[in-house]
Amino acid sequence: MQQETHLPAAPRTGRKVLFAASEAQPLIKTGGLADVAGSLPQALRGLGHDVRLVLPAYPQAVERARQVEKVADLEVREYRARCTILGATLGPEHLPAYLLHAPGVFDRVGNPYVGHDGHDWPDNPFRFTLFSKAVVALARDRVGLGWMPDLVHINDWQTGLVPALLALEPERPATLFTIHNLAYQGVYDRYTFDGLGLPRQLWSVHGMEFHNHVSFIKGGISFSDWVTTVSPTYALEICSPALGYGLEGLLQHRRQRLAGILNGIDYTAWDPAADSALEQHYDADSFELKACNRGALQRDLGLPERADALILGYVGRLVEQKGVDLILQILPRLMVYERLQLVMLGSGHAGLERGLLDAARSHPGRVAACVGYDERLSHRIEAGSDCFLMPSRFEPCGLNQLYSLRYGTVPIVHRTGGLADTVVDATPRNLLRGTATGFVFEHADPDGLWYAVDRALELATRPPAWWHKLAVTGMAQDFSWTASARHYAELYERAIAEPIPNPLR
Numbered sequence: 116m117q118q119e120t121h122l123p124a125a126p127r128t129g130r131k132v133l134f135a136a137s138e139a140q141p142l143i144k145t146g147g148l149a150d151v152a153g154s155l156p157q158a159l160r161g162l163g164h165d166v167r168l169v170l171p172a173y174p175q176a177v178e179r180a181r182q183v184e185k186v187a188d189l190e191v192r193e194y195r196a197r198c199t200i201l202g203a204t205l206g207p208e209h210l211p212a213y214l215l216h217a218p219g220v221f222d223r224v225g226n227p228y229v230g231h232d233g234h235d236w237p238d239n240p241f242r243f244t245l246f247s248k249a250v251v252a253l254a255r256d257r258v259g260l261g262w263m264p265d266l267v268h269i270n271d272w273q274t275g276l277v278p279a280l281l282a283l284e285p286e287r288p289a290t291l292f293t294i295h296n297l298a299y300q301g302v303y304d305r306y307t308f309d310g311l312g313l314p315r316q317l318w319s320v321h322g323m324e325f326h327n328h329v330s331f332i333k334g335g336i337s338f339s340d341w342v343t344t345v346s347p348t349y350a351l352e353i354c355s356p357a358l359g360y361g362l363e364g365l366l367q368h369r370r371q372r373l374a375g376i377l378n379g380i381d382y383t384a385w386d387p388a389a390d391s392a393l394e395q396h397y398d399a400d401s402f403e404l405k406a407c408n409r410g411a412l413q414r415d416l417g418l419p420e421r422a423d424a425l426i427l428g429y430v431g432r433l434v435e436q437k438g439v440d441l442i443l444q445i446l447p448r449l450m451v452y453e454r455l456q457l458v459m460l461g462s463g464h465a466g467l468e469r470g471l472l473d474a475a476r477s478h479p480g481r482v483a484a485c486v487g488y489d490e491r492l493s494h495r496i497e498a499g500s501d502c503f504l505m506p507s508r509f510e511p512c513g514l515n516q517l518y519s520l521r522y523g524t525v526p527i528v529h530r531t532g533g534l535a536d537t538v539v540d541a542t543p544r545n546l547l548r549g550t551a552t553g554f555v556f557e558h559a560d561p562d563g564l565w566y567a568v569d570r571a572l573e574l575a576t577r578p579p580a581w582w583h584k585l586a587v588t589g590m591a592q593d594f595s596w597t598a599s600a601r602h603y604a605e606l607y608e609r610a611i612a613e614p615i616p617n618p619l620r
């Protein structure tokens with residue numbers, strides 16, 4: 116038991132918030148959750164709240180954190196687990212972070228959820244139960260840090276157990292649960308539930324039981340004072356059978372306490388005027404300089420350096436959700452346009468990875484495909500492309516369309532979730548009014564995507580002033596974290612003022 120000595124002084128005003136997530140930039144990232152967990156706590160700290168992050172001590176996370184030192188021991192007796200809480204700081208704001216070190220549990224190199232064989236680690240339910248128990252111990256200050264949060268902000272299924280366990284405590288902080296993607300639920304069979312040794316009461320239709328399985332995400336939804344998701348449209352969509360995955364009834368039941376708050380983006384990391392990954396900096400007033408980044412990208416990827424090329428970019432996980440297969444399906448139609456080049460970066464399902472590599476092999480000089488995770492290249496694709504493709508079948512918020520807007524790279528998106536909330540379609544009317552920022556299509560199928568790409572190609576043949584207007588209107592949009600952080604802070608107050616009763620009573 117140690118008192119904290121390594122942490123900067125907490126802001127004098129504001130709430131104490133423990134922010135728990137299974138990944139956070141710049142420590143470890145597989146997707147958008149990491150961007151949010153890396154940025155939102157900093158933005159809330161900027162508003163005067165004492166926010167502290169907690170995440171598992173993956174080796175990469177420990178390596179990248181600053182000022183790492185042991186601050187407490189934590190024994191989880193029921194698992195005979197002797198854990199250590201490491202204190203660290205993150206980023207220019209010196210965000211305090213706690214890393215849970217549990218020997219043999221999180222200290223595995225590579226992806227935090229998936230083994231080298233591409234399958235989930237079989238002990239994931241145990242790993243994230245242990246993590247959740249550590250979050251509860253921190254929230255109740257059982258480790259002796261002398262700091263007890265007013266609210267715990269938990270994220271996605273990996274932390275869904277936290278509000279359920281807190282609800283069984285005699286006293287608890289308020290809780291807010293954010294769903295970053297309802298498709299990932301942490302659902303396991305009864306045998307696994309029994310093996311975790313969790314309180315029996317949780318196995319209830321009002322608790323975490325879901326069709327004779329245990330659902331970690333259901334724990335987050337049922338027991339938290341407030342539930343949020345990452346865009347207003349996705350908040351509506353998950354209340355419908357199409358995107359509710361059987362949880363739509365529960366979400367409708369909780370709709371008085373369900374809100375959609377758009378993610379912001381970190382403009383210190385994503386700013387074309389200061390991005391160290393770029394060949395040439397530019398902003399809306401020097402938009403013509405963006406073309407240097409197009410040339411650099413072509414050189415990077417071995418594409419012919421044509422000044423008249425129109426580059427379509429894609430960066431993202433290669434999973435069905437993202438609609439990458441739709442891009443591959445319209446490839447023959449795209450290739451008809453001689454000046455068009457396609458650049459894709461991603462990793463994920465083996466079949467889609469193969470599809471990307473085959474497309475590049477079949478269309479040398481026209482299609483470049485990179486399989487893997489490459490942060491620097493993702494910035495160079497954002498800057499060097501003319502359009503960014505996001506044909507996601509569903510998209511809770513999406514970050515790449517926001518990066519694209521800021522980089523003057525016109526997004527082409529399916530009208531769903533956060534894409535619908537952030538991109539204004541280039542209809543003739545919106546173009547004339549100067550409100551258009553991208554191309555939006557209605558149906559996530561090859562014809563729908565093609566329809567939008569075709570409209571983009573058509574606009575590209577018009578006088579350049581039209582394209583310029585569309586791109587710089589996108590660049591002027593403000594998706595900084597400040598507005599979102601204020602919205603979260605408002606909900607924190609409401610959650611603290613009016614906690615919900617335990618749904619099991």
Ligand code: ADP
Pocket residue numbers: 145146147148150296430431432460461462487488489490493512513514515
């Ligand atoms: P999701 O969380 O569903 O993966 P988001 O659009 O919310 O989708 O966030 C994805 C984030 O991960 C973005 O910052 C994107 O640039 C990044 N990303 C995804 N795949 C890659 C990759 N292969 N290389 C670099 N960055 C990637």
